[in-house]
Amino acid sequence: MVAILATCQGNTPQNNGQLVLTNVNPAFTYQYSLGVTFNPAASLSGGPTVIPANGVIAAALPNPTTAQTYTVRVANTSGCFTDVTVTLSPTACACPAEICIPVVIQKTKLLPARR
16 A cells, blocks of 8 residues: 655645555455544545556545545455555645746847947
8 A cells, every 4th residue: 555645736736646555456345534543434435446457546635734644444355354554745846946936038139249
């Protein structure tokens, strides 16, 4: 299980954090909720859902202002489950100085060379 940080567009973080399950049987199901324990009544993914082939179970998580913990419940076909906790850290987008400093370009007329 991995949490992938939101990406940046310029110096603005996007709301595209991800939760990705790895090395899991695709016949299993998942649900996830916020917090350090799974809360089925507050599942952000709805009812048990089959794990997608690419393992991405959430692809548009908001960029948190502080570290955000998610608990994912993975269940096998017999209904036995395990809970895994993962933390999504905030993305800090810092624009490199050479890109973000406002630059003004002004065309000037060249004077003829003096003789």
